[in-house]
Amino acid sequence: xxxxxxxxxxxxxxxxxxxxxxxxxxxxxxxxxxxxxxxxxxxxxxxxxxxxxxxxxxxxxxxxxxxxxxxxxxxxxxxxxxxxxxxxxxxxxxxxxxxxxxxxxxxxxxxx
Amino acid sequence: xxxxxxxxxxxxxxxxxxxxxxxxxxxxxxxxxxxxxxxxxxxxxxxxxxxxxxxxxxxxxxxxxxxxxxxxxxxxxxxxxxxxxxxxxxxxxxxxxxxxxxxxxxxxxxxx
Numbered sequence: 602x603x604x605x606x607x608x609x610x611x612x613x614x615x616x617x618x619x620x621x622x623x624x625x626x627x628x629x630x631x632x633x634x635x636x637x638x639x640x641x642x643x644x645x646x647x648x649x650x651x652x653x654x655x656x657x658x659x660x661x662x663x664x665x666x667x668x669x670x671x672x673x674x675x676x677x678x679x680x681x682x683x684x685x686x687x688x689x690x691x692x693x694x695x696x697x698x699x700x701x702x703x704x705x706x707x708x709x710x711x712x713x
Numbered sequence: 714x715x716x717x718x719x720x721x722x723x724x725x726x727x728x729x730x731x732x733x734x735x736x737x738x739x740x741x742x743x744x745x746x747x748x749x750x751x752x753x754x755x756x757x758x759x760x761x762x763x764x765x766x767x768x769x770x771x772x773x774x775x776x777x778x779x780x781x782x783x784x785x786x787x788x789x790x791x792x793x794x795x796x797x798x799x800x801x802x803x804x805x806x807x808x809x810x811x812x813x814x815x816x817x818x819x820x821x822x823x824x825x
Contacts, residue, residue, distance in 0.1 A: 644817040645757070645800075691756055700745040700804045702813060704756035 603628035607705035620679040624692030632694040634675040639689040687712045714739045717816040734819045736784040736801030745804035791823045
């Protein structure tokens, strides 16, 4: 069966510091991968998606970036965090055959 | 009109009650529809897909009305464990395969 991992689970970072969040998927090949952010009291916002290694599409212009160095690895990064980057970051995977997506446990980021 | 709109609730119901959630979506070309469940401070989990003919999974029944661009979820015989936020999710037409639009969710609280 497929599983998706994210780490760290929680993170507190000062404004201006860098960020690296990692997501890995097991039990499937060539998944579509997604990064979402859920701010307090708001819906899920799609940040990036990837349909293959090295293929990244950005949905929202911001100070975040994403990379997919391996088939089942997806990384979310920032060079300098802003207060507005605080939120619950969720990685998800899906197949190319359907729209269903499955989420990892998430990383709760607080920028201070 | 918002892409996916839900009544935020909260819906406070006693155990054993029947409760219904509604959702409207703006893009008539959307192809796939889902209900996700999100527990407090956890990741969303796929509850069920929604088909044009309507579908049922135990105590849960989902309906889709394409003409009215309306989706519903009915929960019968509510349990304490049903307390969560229910997200209405619609596929994004014209975007990359697998892109979804999430409603902000309807909060359900089932009381003893």
